[in-house]
Amino acid sequence: MSTTEYNFTSCPNRNGYGSLKWDRYSDPEVLPMWVADMDFEAAPEIIDALRARLDHGVFGYTIPHAEPTEAVLHYLERAHDYSVKAAWLNFLPGLVPAINLCCHAFTQPNESVMTANPVYPPFLSAPHYAKRELISVPLCLNAMDQWTLDFDAMEAAVRPNTRLFILCSPHNPIGRVFNREELETLGNFCEQHDLILISDEIHCDLIFDSNTKHTVTATLNEAIAARTITLMAPSKTYNLPGLACAFSVIENRELRQKFNETIRGIITEVNCFGYAACAAAYKHGELWRLALLEVLRENYASLQAFFASEIPEIIFRPMQATYLAWLDMRGLELEQPARFFEQNGLGLSCGEAFGGPGHVRLNFGCPKSRLETGLDRMADAIKNR
Numbered sequence: 089m090s091t092t093e094y095n096f097t098s099c100p101n102r103n104g105y106g107s108l109k110w111d112r113y114s115d116p117e118v119l120p121m122w123v124a125d126m127d128f129e130a131a132p133e134i135i136d137a138l139r140a141r142l143d144h145g146v147f148g149y150t151i152p153h154a155e156p157t158e159a160v161l162h163y164l165e166r167a168h169d170y171s172v173k174a175a176w177l178n179f180l181p182g183l184v185p186a187i188n189l190c191c192h193a194f195t196q197p198n199e200s201v202m203t204a205n206p207v208y209p210p211f212l213s214a215p216h217y218a219k220r221e222l223i224s225v226p227l228c229l230n231a232m233d234q235w236t237l238d239f240d241a242m243e244a245a246v247r248p249n250t251r252l253f254i255l256c257s258p259h260n261p262i263g264r265v266f267n268r269e270e271l272e273t274l275g276n277f278c279e280q281h282d283l284i285l286i287s288d289e290i291h292c293d294l295i296f297d298s299n300t301k302h303t304v305t306a307t308l309n310e311a312i313a314a315r316t317i318t319l320m321a322p323s324k325t326y327n328l329p330g331l332a333c334a335f336s337v338i339e340n341r342e343l344r345q346k347f348n349e350t351i352r353g354i355i356t357e358v359n360c361f362g363y364a365a366c367a368a369a370y371k372h373g374e375l376w377r378l379a380l381l382e383v384l385r386e387n388y389a390s391l392q393a394f395f396a397s398e399i400p401e402i403i404f405r406p407m408q409a410t411y412l413a414w415l416d417m418r419g420l421e422l423e424q425p426a427r428f429f430e431q432n433g434l435g436l437s438c439g440e441a442f443g444g445p446g447h448v449r450l451n452f453g454c455p456k457s458r459l460e461t462g463l464d465r466m467a468d469a470i471k472n473r
């Protein structure tokens with residue numbers, strides 16, 4: 089198939105399918121542009137693989153097997169220059185359980201976990217669920233007016249009992265791709281304070297800015313690799329989150345053993361459809377992914393034009409990756425921006441959950457026409473308030 093043959097203009101109706109995104113609102117008039125789940129159908133190559141697996145007709149227990157394992161290892165080498173041994177890989181039914189389990193596996197109850205906000209909400213809740221202390225350091229703006237890690241504030245906040253740093257790279261919700269220098273500085277910070285680095289790289293194949301490249305944290309150097317737990321999945325890129333297939337890469341044998349001991353008997357196996365979709369995505373999904381990036385690039389340009397011309401009070405900073413726009417609404421002085429827009433027919437993620445009050449997150453992983461409808465609703469809501 090050529091990139092132009094994929095359908096990114098119409099989407100199946102999802103109401104009534106138990107969709108977290110679409111069935112959330114009691115009012116059917118609310119257009120959901122919140123959770124990180126795109127409206128597009130999966131790549132036909134993946135649907136074909138799932139159909140073939142379905143036709144087999146037997147759905148017994150599955151174990152990590154050669155096809156998905158080889159697909160992941162080849163993908164890491166091809167896409168990210170990362171040579172990984174099969175023994176370092178663990179298939180998981182999700183990264184959120186992995187983040188929570190890392191808090192249990194690598195820290196004790198009197199220890200603390202560091203991250204930087206705003207950030208994907210489970211990073212902030214996982215330490216609490218494990219009854220560990222959370223140290224969350226706000227991101228700061230650099231000289232180019234881009235969000236970045238605030239290393240001075242991190243130095244001031246880190247404690248002798250801090251054991252983990254949870255990184256989101258590329259970053260949800262700010263959409264930045266951290267450069268080598270930023271990642272190396274973080275790696276050095278983790279070394280100096282003897283922190284294990286959980287590097288959640290689930291958005292690494294959603295870089296729509298053609299001048300930007302993702303660096304896998306564990307490829308920076310051996311010392312950083314030895315303290316890094318890399319978390320990845322095909323789920324965001326290929327819009328497969330409901331199929332629950334993710335994986336970790338842990339090079340350090342001791343950390344791997346600890347992780348494996350902690351997940352034993354708690355984490356379920358990935359199911360046969362998750363494996364089939366994961367293998368198909370990495371083996372046959374590249375053209376679809378490239379076509380998706382074109383759509384995201386266009387949607388991003390529409391967002392930039394819209395905020396600059398229609399609502400300059402909303403600050404939308406440049407981003408390079410993801411389909412999630414982080415919008416600073418503070419200039420509008422709305423008491424609860426997400427609720428305000430929901431009352432006006434637009435369902436957005438509330439910034440507070442990310443540690444970013446006064447902000448909302450808008451999912452632009454949808455056809456351009458749907459994005460325009462959402463933006464029209466936003467403009468009307470502000471005009472008529």
Ligand SMILES: Cc1ncc(COP(=O)(O)O)c(C=O)c1O
Binds near residue numbers: 124181185260290
């Ligand atoms: C940074 C990040 N990690 C993890 C997840 C979810 O991972 P999973 O569905 O594998 O639990 C998301 C979903 O939006 C995310 O943005």
